[in-house]
Amino acid sequence: MFETLKKATLDKIFVLMAEYAADPRDGKIDLGVGVDKDPKGVTPVMSSVKKAEQRILDSAKTKTYKGVVGNKEFSAAIVDLALGGVVDNKRIRCVNGAGGTGALSILMNVLGRARPKGRIFISDPSWPNHWPMAELAGLTPVYYPYFDHKTRIVDFPAMLAALDTLTSDDIVLLHGCCHNPTGASLTNAQWDEVVESLKRTGAFPLVDLAYLGFGDGLEADAYGVRKVVSSVPESMVAFSASKNFGLYRERAGVAIAIARDSDSADVVSSQMQNVIRATISQTPDHGAEIVRVILEDKDLRAEWEAELTEMRERMKRLRVKLADAIRQRSNSKDFDFIAEHTGMFSLLGLPEDVVTKLKLDDGVYMINDSRINVAGIPEDRIGELADKMLAAIR
Numbered sequence: 268m269f270e271t272l273k274k275a276t277l278d279k280i281f282v283l284m285a286e287y288a289a290d291p292r293d294g295k296i297d298l299g300v301g302v303d304k305d306p307k308g309v310t311p312v313m314s315s316v317k318k319a320e321q322r323i324l325d326s327a328k329t330k331t332y333k334g335v336v337g338n339k340e341f342s343a344a345i346v347d348l349a350l351g352g353v354v355d356n357k358r359i360r361c362v363n364g365a366g367g368t369g370a371l372s373i374l375m376n377v378l379g380r381a382r383p384k385g386r387i388f389i390s391d392p393s394w395p396n397h398w399p400m401a402e403l404a405g406l407t408p409v410y411y412p413y414f415d416h417k418t419r420i421v422d423f424p425a426m427l428a429a430l431d432t433l434t435s436d437d438i439v440l441l442h443g444c445c446h447n448p449t450g451a452s453l454t455n456a457q458w459d460e461v462v463e464s465l466k467r468t469g470a471f472p473l474v475d476l477a478y479l480g481f482g483d484g485l486e487a488d489a490y491g492v493r494k495v496v497s498s499v500p501e502s503m504v505a506f507s508a509s510k511n512f513g514l515y516r517e518r519a520g521v522a523i524a525i526a527r528d529s530d531s532a533d534v535v536s537s538q539m540q541n542v543i544r545a546t547i548s549q550t551p552d553h554g555a556e557i558v559r560v561i562l563e564d565k566d567l568r569a570e571w572e573a574e575l576t577e578m579r580e581r582m583k584r585l586r587v588k589l590a591d592a593i594r595q596r597s598n599s600k601d602f603d604f605i606a607e608h609t610g611m612f613s614l615l616g617l618p619e620d621v622v623t624k625l626k627l628d629d630g631v632y633m634i635n636d637s638r639i640n641v642a643g644i645p646e647d648r649i650g651e652l653a654d655k656m657l658a659a660i661r
């Protein structure tokens with residue numbers, strides 16, 4: 268049987284994570300996989316999460332099946348958080364997904380049924396999982412221009428021109444905020460223009476919302492997704508609670524479909540449930556229940572928001588400090604963009620041989636396209652990191 272199989276390529280981000288773990292050097296620096304880190308390099312469990320877990324432990328009476336749609340109260344809380352009431356709930360249906368990836372997978376599979384082999388437009392570049400996930404769902408991925416490698420901001424004229432060529436049979440995948448891998452995100456005015464383009468062409472938006480609260484705050488980061496779902500008749504949103512609740516391995520996410528009306532929403536819901544039933548039958552609930560407990564409790568919610576704010580402000584501070592350190596040492600503004608980008612990541616624009624040199628010679632790990640995870644920057648070693656980066660470039 269297996270002789271017909273070829274070895275598949277592994278996810279480069281997780282390959283790098285394993286390489287980093289196997290590196291015996293003391294001073295190694297991990298700017299690879301996108302996870303938050305404390306000064307010791309540990310990805311902590313948030314205090315609000317610990318408290319919610321304790322409550323669940325004390326009060327849970329059963330672990331019986333919850334049903335195919337999963338934890339409805341969790342979904343409702345996420346819809347409130349992300350969409351803020353801009354769409355009538357009668358048009359919205361949700362199922363839980365196993366993380367944001369699980370949510371995306373359900374949504375893409377439903378879209379693959381609605382438009383077999385249909386084109387799904389993905390930003391160039393994008394999170395490396397988008398493309399293979401679209402293929403697996405029977406869609407045809409196509410890139411749209413996104414990043415200007417010279418200015419390190421969004422090449423918005425090129426993006427808009429490409430979106431304007433789409434048709435009502437096409438799907439466009441948009442990063443809701445905090446673009447991965449570039450760190451270059453749309454301004455509110457640009458979101459407005461993207462929405463006008465969607466209205467002109469009728470293309471269907473699928474919004475990937477994996478970093479809500481990591482850019483400028485929960486409300487500010489929701490501008491784009493709210494604008495989209497409130498402006499077009501049909502859309503989808505994949506929400507991940509992995510980063511903003513620090514729940515990575517628990518796999519908490521929500522697949523949200525917004526339809527023209529309640530009857531159409533019921534049809535989409537039945538399809539989402541059908542995909543779940545044929546793949547994992549029921550989604551994991553522990554992470555979902557943690558988020559529900561936090562969002563439904565005033566005090567825990569306030570504590571979580573404070574922790575999220577701390578994470579966000581730390582990332583912003585690290586951005587400014589690294590940009591400052593490089594500017595002072597190089598006397599150039601070439602890396603000032605690091606402080607302007609939003610979210611967890613910045614694409615530095617270093618050639619691959621420089622990235623390899625940094626890894627092999629200096630133990631500084633970043634993704635081979637030169638994406639860094641800002642949250643991985645060790646705050647007390649920023650000068651050293653800037654020195655190593657500049658030495659490797661020279």
Ligand code: PLP
Binds near residue numbers: 365475477507515
């Ligand atoms: N989408 C983007 C852009 C991501 O970066 C990630 C990774 O965190 C996800 C979706 C899904 O993450 P998870 O499946 O871990 O919730």
Ligand code: TYF
Binds near residue numbers: 299396
């Ligand atoms: O981009 C990252 O680093 C995170 C983590 O298949 C991740 O989004 C990376 C790859 C992947 C799933 C999650």
